Amino acid sequence: MSCLEAVAPGLAAQPSYIVLGVPSQTFVESVPFEPGSTRITSLSALGMAANALANYPDAHLFALGTTRRGEAPSEAAAARLAADRVSAVRRELERLGRPASQLVTEDRAAFLRSRQDLSHESALRLLDAPAVLLYSHHAPAPATSKPGPLMGDLCLSGATATLALPARLQGDSLTVETCHAARCAAARLALDTLGAGNSVAFALDGELSAGALFTWLEPSGPVLQVRTVVEDEATLASGDWFSLRVRVDDSLVARLEQPLEYTRQTYSSSKRVLASRLTCLEARVEGDAPPR
Numbered sequence: 001m002s003c004l005e006a007v008a009p010g011l012a013a014q015p016s017y018i019v020l021g022v023p024s025q026t027f028v029e030s031v032p033f034e035p036g037s038t039r040i041t042s043l044s045a046l047g048m049a050a051n052a053l054a055n056y057p058d059a060h061l062f063a064l065g066t067t068r069r070g071e072a073p074s075e076a077a078a079a080r081l082a083a084d085r086v087s088a089v090r091r092e093l094e095r096l097g098r099p100a101s102q103l104v105t106e107d108r109a110a111f112l113r114s115r116q117d118l119s120h121e122s123a124l125r126l127l128d129a130p131a132v133l134l135y136s137h138h139a140p141a142p143a144t145s146k147p148g149p150l151m152g153d154l155c156l157s158g159a160t161a162t163l164a165l166p167a168r169l170q171g172d173s174l175t176v177e178t179c180h181a182a183r184c185a186a187a188r189l190a191l192d193t194l195g196a197g198n199s200v201a202f203a204l205d206g207e208l209s210a211g212a213l214f215t216w217l218e219p220s221g222p223v224l225q226v227r228t229v230v231e232d233e234a235t236l237a238s239g240d241w242f243s244l245r246v247r248v249d250d251s252l253v254a255r256l257e258q259p260l261e262y263t264r265q266t267y268s269s270s271k272r273v274l275a276s277r278l279t280c281l282e283a284r285v286e287g288d289a290p291p292r
Contacts, residue, residue, distance in 0.1 A: 028115065028126075028135040031089055035071055035130045038081070038088045044162040044286045046089065047223040049134045050096040051199065051215050060102045063089060064111045064133045071130055082132075089132045103134075111135070122263065157233035158209075160225065161244050162286040163256050167221035169194070171248040176204065176212055180228040180260075181240040183208035191248070194222070224254075233281050238262055242285060256287040 029045035040046070049061055065082030072078035090103050106114070112123060114137040126133055159180055169191060177186040185206030194200060194214055204210040209229040216222045226244055230236055243257040260283040 028118075028133065030126060030129065031085075031132045031134060033085055033088075033130045033132070035068065036081075038084045040088060040092065042164070042286060042288055043092070044164050044223060044288065045134065046092050046096065047164065047215065048162065048225070050093055050098050051223075053093070053098045053102045057102075059136075060104050061134050061136060062104050062106045062111070062114070064106055064108060064135075066108075066127050066129055066131050066133060068130050069128055085130075085132045089134070119264075122265075156229050157236060157280040157282065158228040158230050159242055159260055159283040159285065160227050161242065161256055161284075163224045163226075163244055163246065163254055164288040165222040165224055165246060165254050169222065169248050169253065171251070173249060174214075175247040176224065176226070177243075177245045177247075178204060178208065178210055178226050178228065179241070179243045180208055180210075181230060181236060185210045185228075187212065189214070236262060236281050240283075242283070254287075256285060258285055260285065 029048055031045045032041045033039060034041055053059065053061065063086050065084075065086040067078045067082055072081050086105055090100055093103060094100055108127065111127075111133065115123070115135060118126070161178070171191055173188050174191050174194060175186065175188045178184065183206070185204035185208040187202055187204045189200070189202065194216060199213065199215045201211065201213050204212060204226070209231070211227050213225045213227075214222060215225075224244075224246060238259075238261050240260045240262075241257070242260050244255065245252060246254040262281040262283045264279050265282045
């Protein structure tokens with residue numbers, strides 16, 4: 001996620017942006033569960049986490065199991081359910097090839113202390129859900145750090161979509177089409193460049209500024225993430241229609257279509273950076289390919 005958000009502005013050919021190094025970024029994803037159970041309902045966030053850990057084998061992520069208010073009959077039962085969910089995530093990451101030592105369990109107080117970059121509303125929304133949060137600790141930039149000559153906006157209004165694709169993709173080409181707020185973009189890639197274990201970042205062409213990251217994880221299969229950037233956030237409104245369609249040759253293999261709900265995100269920035277925005281509107285959606 002961090003890499004995609006950094007790369008998207010460059011793909012959109014906006015000269016006021018810069019690709020930021022991974023150490024300055026943070027990671028937070030939510031693994032959803034069926035209410036009242038330990039059954040994971042979507043593997044998209046786990047796939048992105050496994051890929052991040054594979055790229056940095058000496059690093060680790062933190063995990064916090066959460067429950068929705070009223071989901072369990074007592075606080076003790078809620079704590080057991082949350083712990084069992086973390087165990088389920090740990091087993092799934094091991095199945096994806098990542099050692100258990102790369103996942104460290106924390107409690108709610110530790111999460112709130114380590115992620116003071118999140119707004120109060122965002123933190124409450126994350127904590128009141130049947131899920132496991134996978135996150136890195138937020139590391140503010142040192143006070144003595146100086147912005148580089150190309151540093152630009154850190155906050156980009158737009159949407160991020162994550163879509164798990166079918167485990168088997170057979171054909172000659174893969175076409176990605178996305179539309180956001182009545183603007184669209186598309187890209188076509190040769191399937192022989194998208195083999196198992198590969199990650200490919202590419203730009204989409206059209207009226208919409210968008211970049212994508214295709215990652216083929218073993219053994220779960222491919223995951224596609226698309227990031228759109230809308231420079232004029234005044235044109236965005238809750239209910240904007242978002243669509244993402246993936247085709248292999250002429251056959252539709254996966255799609256994600258739904259209205260967007262934006263939240264205002266806050267980022268830190270140096271006062272010496274001209275025209276930097278400290279807040280922006282962002283929306284996140286995800287989905288899984290239907291069984292074939």
